[in-house]
Amino acid sequence: MATRPQTGSDYLASLDDGRVVIHDGERVARVAEHPAFSGTASAIASLYDSLHAEDGTADALLAPTADGTGVTHRFWAVPQSADDLRGQREAIRAWQRQTNGWLGRTPEFMACVITSMAAHAPFFGRFEGNVRAALARDQRDVTHYAQALVNPPVDRELPPDEVGDVFLHVVRETDAGLVVRGAKAVVTGAATAQRLLVSHFGGEVQTDGFAIAASVPVATSGLRIFTRGTPFRADQPLASRFQEHDALVVFDDVLIAWDDVLIHDAETMLAYNRGAVGWNARLAFQAATRLEAKLEHVAGLAVRAVEIMGTEERRGTQAALGELIAFRHTVAGLRDAMIEQAVPSGDSVLPGIDSAMAFSALAPDAYSRMRVSLETVLSSALAHLPVPQGALGSDELAGLEPLLRGSNGADARERLEVVGELWDAIGTGFGARHELYERSYWGQPERTHVGVLGLARATGRIAEWQARRHGSDAAPTTHPTADRIRA
Structure with a gap:
């Protein structure tokens, strides 16, 4: 074997x-x-x-x-x-x-x-x-x-x-x-x-x-x-x-x-x-797949949380949840586009550079927006955690449990479990560190955006787009390759 x-x-x-x-x-x-x-x-x-x-x-x-x-x-x-x-x-x-x-x-x-x-x-x-x-x-x-x-x-x-x-x-x-x-x-x-x-x-x-x-x-x-x-x-x-x-x-x-x-x-x-071996695009490929899993987890918790709160029919709540799910779809779509845009690179194929850089430019701000959106939608539910979940069932808390139940069949244990995990995800020191981690993952966001512009110029994309304005059929003089990744 x-x-x-x-x-x-x-x-x-x-x-x-x-x-x-x-x-x-x-x-x-x-x-x-x-x-x-x-x-x-x-x-x-x-x-x-x-x-x-x-x-x-x-x-x-x-x-x-x-x-x-x-x-x-x-x-x-x-x-x-x-x-x-x-x-x-x-x-x-x-x-x-x-x-x-x-x-x-x-x-x-x-x-x-x-x-x-x-x-x-x-x-x-x-x-x-x-x-x-x-x-x-x-x-x-x-x-x-x-x-x-x-x-x-x-x-x-x-x-x-x-x-x-x-x-x-x-x-x-x-x-x-x-x-x-x-x-x-x-x-x-x-x-x-x-x-x-x-x-x-x-x-x-x-x-x-x-x-x-x-x-x-x-x-x-x-x-x-x-x-x-x-x-x-x-x-x-x-x-x-x-x-x-x-x-x-x-x-x-x-x-x-x-x-x-x-x-x-x-x-x-x-x-x-400067990208001679293309590790940046491979990094984006792995990072997008990791972030996809995180967003799926958060979205699943958030949907159940608003059901527990009884606010799932509110239009603003639905819009916020839809935006979160759309963010997950965008991350997954850019990752899959990296596969479809793959190019030969050395003795391998490399995930598509354009999609890799688009992901690295999008993710930092989108993750921060997701956190603020959840804080707005869940609001006081994140603060209504008066006892640890593990304390339920004790004699001292027997009379308190009915006060902690939620809507849509949620008992106190489920409410504390779901909302408590969301609080850990976005409200505690752990959650704050993760927002900083996602925001800083690619270094200073401005540098990433400058890199996107530099790549578009280096590959002839800008020249091609400008030529179209004058009705020209001119093609770009160069094409994206693994050696033109800009960190």
Whole structure:
């Protein structure tokens, strides 16, 4: 039988590797057992276990590894056709519906980068072999990554290469590898990851010392992860299961083995960030499928909530719910358009760039609008949660339960369950962090919009549209390709 990836137990055991995680200022002894991380770790473990299900459901999640010796999650395979992308969509969707899209960094997430790199392996020059080896390893294991791209928000008026006291850079080269020093910020899910994909994004580096991309084990000596808790109660159904932390990762003279280095020159880093391997479009493909699952979950709760409130016949309520569902359809439609617009790219096919960028431009504002709309429609129902759901049934609350019932057959338990989960989704610290997460997912929204304009100019679209105004049949001089993605 073909070798399968790690199990949930394998994953949980891998977190007990001596990693240095400092949460709320205190060293964490065992990450998988710490209250701040145990819910997320358990949720990720359940995803791995689904790859080993014996009821036949695992088959739709799996595809052969490149060397044919095993199977992997479908998104970890390099797609060769639109049908491959459709299969990857279903595999991503199956995992995201298990977590309802609330985990931004699930184990298939970083496949968008590693597979794109492998499909363009010669681009990486002397590190081509490392890129191919990384894919082979990560396909076999379905490695759980966190992405460490962003520099800490300091000295932004200076070029990155001039902030050597903070930004990650190489301090020396040795026979064993590169020794790096500095920090990366907003590394979502670092504490529960197995490896970090370290790279540079935001400001163009000009020197090779600051142009570093590598795959780094989380337990590497000298690497420290700092997180701060978003307080939550045990009865918060989402926060207790899916709390992710945006970490500051500090590298104190960390040795990165040569075998783990993927980029180490400014020219390659610049081209990589400008879309030479197309990972941005693959990222949008996964992100849209994740957001689709989250919106389906929220919409299902919201429809039942207004029924419990007895306001489902109000026109304004119906309009707000319809808009939320339309947002879900738009996200799913843009993702499916990425499949239909797929283009050859290296040794793979790449999801359509136009639709990928349209999704990245739409999602931040639409998610924020969704939250405000729900707060308006649900209004005081979100505040009418006088007791925890788990307290129902006690002698002290026996007489209170009839006062908490809802409309349309909802008893107190259902009302507190449905509205309480919506409160966690949009009203608590967990919910507020998720709005910030979706709004900041692609960086500054203005940058995305500028990129959309730049791509339209680079592909000749603007010239074509302007020519039509004068009755010309002129066609665009260039066509969209994977190399013209603008981050």
